[in-house]
Amino acid sequence: TTKYNPPPEKYKVYIIDEVHMLTIQAFNALLKNLEEPPPRVVFIFATTELHKVPETIQSRCQQFIFNLIPLEIISGKLKKLVEKESFRAEEAVFPVIARASGGSMRDAETILEKVMTFCGGELTAEKVLSALGLVSRDLFFELSGAILEERTQGCFQIVEKVVKEGRNLEKFIRDAIDFFRNLLFIHVAPETLAMMPLSGEEKNRLSPLAPRFSESQLLFILEILCDLETQIRSSFSPVVLVEIAFVKLSHSRNVLPIPTLIRKLDEMEERLKKNSERALTAPSDAKEDPPPPLKASEEKSLEKKWPEFLKLLEKKNLILKNQLTGAVFSFSPSSSEMTLQYPESFFFKAKALRDPQLNQTLSKEITLFFGRHYPLQIHLEATASMTGEEKLPAPETEKKSSPIEIPEL
Secondary structure, three states: OOOOOOOOOOOEEEEEEOHHHOOHHHHHHHHHHHHOOOOOEEEEEEOOOHHHOOHHHHOOOOOOOOOOOOHHHHHHHHHHHHHHOOOEEOOOHHHHHHHHHOOOHHHHHHHHHHHHHHHOOEEOHHHHHHHHOOOOHHHHHHHHHHHHOOOHHHHHHHHHHHHHOOOOHHHHHHHHHHHHHHHHHHHHOHHHHHHOOOOHHHHHHHHHHHHHOOHHHHHHHHHHHHHHHHHHOOOOOHHHHHHHHHHHHHOHHHOOOHHHHHHHHHHHHHHHHHHHHHHOOOOOOOOOOOOOOOOHHHHHHHHHHHHHHHHHHHHHOHHHHHHHOOOEEEEEOOOOEEEEEEOHHHHHHHHHOOOHHHHHHHHHHHHHHHOOOOOEEEEEOOOOOOOOOOOOOOOOOOOOOOOOOOOOO
16 A cells, blocks of 8 residues: 555655564565655555564664653643643652553553542552552661561561562562662762662662662672572462571571682682691691690590490491500590500501591591590500511510510611
8 A cells, every 4th residue: 555645644644563573574664765755655654663673674774762750740741631631640640650551651551540440539658559560669668677677577567568469479579679779779889879760768778778788788688589580480378488588588698709708718728737736736737735634534434435436437447447446545644645456466566556637637536536645655665576667675674575666667
């Protein structure tokens, strides 16, 4: 029909809404008219997904991008429409409808017509919120206060109020995401507050609230809420999911940034490593003072527990237990030292316990079992049958069982 001239009008106008939904065949047919447009014919294509329109179509059109209308302008236009219809409405009604419209004047007028039919008489903010299934913005300020003060009970009460009033949980969570997103932007870049599509009153309330949160806390809150929005769509118990999420939000104040958490874990690991090294230091290398002497009763109890210690090693470290087999255990209360006395035939076992790694393992197990660190001495009986390579000269006053130094093999 484009080849026919308009009878009385100056131009013939074709408006195609959501043009991106046309098929490839339809675009090809349309392209012929765009390449050789008839005189006095105008095409207007409207779309919300420009990337789906073929380049061959875009290159032959002049593009006009329409931005969202600020809330203040929408609110003012709605107020004039209500006054024109001689309808009574509270001042707080218009920002609620403007926010629900998402910046679209057409949607705002549709919502206004809907709530006027639903409410009748006089429009109030409470009636409009109920008609749209929304919650008051005051509730989100109340939620932020409960989170800052770590009042879990307060968070539960907010969820209970939303459910009791029959509000839409998905819309509630989406609005909560939008609210804390605004707080994050204001916290990170306060200059963005002027560009936000918010009423002047809400900007004045958000401005002092944002610095009370930390950046990591706001990121944690948004992460929880975004996950919650996805989960409640397919959940049979959405209220339970919301309650669990809000418990987490009430404890978000102690959340640490990941770099800080990693640094603290590294510091803790370093401290544990140093403490472990001090506890496992061989007695011969230990520089700290020996533990205080034990009482006689404690000394006997210590010697009675040695067989229990060997049984434990049989399960934990059989190799170490075998190295201790054959040694006579004794304890010196004056020096608070443990002594393992080996006979001549167990020379190599006594020698093995002088290995730093095995000695540290033994000291660690003794500390864990007896609850304190004890210096440990390894002695070997010196007998006449031992060669000079196996023993060192001992003083004449020493007896046969006097301790000797074990030479390197």
